[in-house]
Amino acid sequence: MSSTRTLELPELALILLIGPSGSGKSTFAARHFEPTRVVSSDRCRALVSDDPGDQDATPAAFEVLHTIVDKRLAARRTTVVDATNVRAGERQSLLRVAKEHDVPTVAVVFDVPEQLCITRNAARTDKPGAEVVRKHHGELRKSTNDLRGEGFHRVHVLSGERETESAGIEWTRLRSNAREEHGPFDVIGDVHGCRAELEELLERLGYHLRRDGNGASVDAEHPLGRRAVLLGDLVDRGPDTPGTLRLAMGMAESGNALIVMGNHENKLVKVLDGRRVKMTHGLELTMEQLSETDEDFRELVRRFCGELPEHYVLDGGELVVAHAGLPEYYQGRDSGRVRAFALYGSTTGETDEAGLPVRYPWARDYRGSAIVLYGHTPVSSAEWLNRTMCLDTGCVFGGRLTALRYPEGELESVPAKQHYSRPARPRAGTDDEAATERRNR
Template sequence: MNDNPNVSNGTPPPYDIVGDVHGCIDELRELLNELGYVDNDKGGVRHPAGRTLVFVGDLADRGPANMAVWKLALASIESGAALLAPGNHDNKFARYLMGRNVQHTHGLEGTVREYRALPQREQKALSRAVLRLVVDGPPYLVLDNGNLVVAHAGLEAWMIGKVNKRISSFARYGEQTGELTATGLPVRRDWANAYRGKPLIVYGHTPVATPEFRNNTINIDQGCAFGGGLTALRYPERELVTVSARRVYAPPSMVERSAGLAPAAVEIG
């Protein structure tokens, strides 16, 4: 277990932290407009006031425009206007790009179909960028001089500032309780219930009906692909901005949940 300075990012606040996009480009565009972002000349976005966009991961799978989301995110990141804390779906796509034997399920089949439809030159450029970001980049982000952590599935206090295989897996997948939902999906352990760390941890991964600050953590995934919403946390203001999903893109039966938490609104009406 070694300290890894790679997770510490010196980009100063303010930030706009966006929950799981899952290929919902229209909702992402609407949210970015609400937050005041404008297009740059490279296919990405920037904020006139210099705010930084931070994605909490799971950019693609399940939604209708996965390559469009990846392209916008990559162009924004490469211009210095955005950051990514990669999620499990981002990691799975990266493993596909590396030639690994991954199952084309849970939305990856749509992402792969869109990727294969790109011209070869675009495929190669996008593949290089994704691998550089997801495989070679940090598994989570420590921001604002250690006052803020963005990790796709969350992070326990003792893990902050460190990286090993277990910590990287936790940041992207969380930990399972051994239970299954009614549709056979794993139930994730509610790590935030015991969190007592100083940094605010912003995460997503398992959709919730309403984002709430709890023990200095907040889950901002409102299940946009499942017909919920796409949410951003403005930091340090701690203000939430949400746009509603335009339709249901993926069956609500595929929603995972954390033990002890209310599931996403799409499951409870």
């Protein structure tokens, strides 16, 4: 006896049911999805013509269908399209809508025998006849061989009547969704291999360091249950990337820290995967330091950094953390565009006097309800701007390592022990170092 198939579906997604008329899509949808989540081509035909089987109403019906899908995805509502969807062109138009709203897409294919579909349709007057079903089957065979190549993030194929009727679903959480984590948190800016400063800052925040037999710090726990949130760029430029990673990974494993990926971790994963990468911006120093560790540690680093989320939505949606920040519309969504913004921010298309891209000042226009904490672009001092704050105060460049206590809103920082690296551009901000020092004491 075969086991029941379980389809894993993202909690926020556009889900296309694909199969000939009579293949069981509507029955499957009614069994597994709330009615408001299902947008049916038959229902849309009925809305515009009072007849769900009126094929002449199909163009107008699909205009309605696309409008509903667009509005639901804009509102972060998972949407299931119950239509044949057997033509690649029909699927592409819906995939474009999902891409515009930075929502992952799932294909559920109903591979049911042609004759069974014909028999089912024969019992219903509002369903197409055998000739149309055969055409659907032919189109299904021709156009669904490479659904992943079309842009679907996941593809599930249900084969035969028994599998389509017995299959179950399991909703999977997006990696960014940590709304149930309510803190309190200590959110820490870019560390860049400054392990000693990270240890000092954690102790100042009240954490107790745990060390291994060699004296290396491998975890830090707060007696009141607070958790650290590290904003990425743990690596590169600084004096001890392996030690920083060992501490951060230990805190993540024990549940004492949440960590998002920075652009420097993203690049490190690529080189550890054997891909060709320019050894610049401190990566060459990191690889030199990692060469003194064993292969098991380097593999652990590769897996750990590669699995980091690009952003988190925390505290019921009240707090968002991302390495380079994140505008309101991207928060809690999942796409290449969202990931790129979280890692690198956005640029204006111009370059500055140093030949570097000019960053678009997204925080200046931010009007979202969530607090957004980020790093990436060093500033002279951490300041609030429209419920956002950059916590990268340039420790590796001789500045400070800064944390914000959330929800208290209190800043804590420690000075760099020395200048470890030269910045590509001056740190942003107009305050002089003396004013910065006074404000952070």
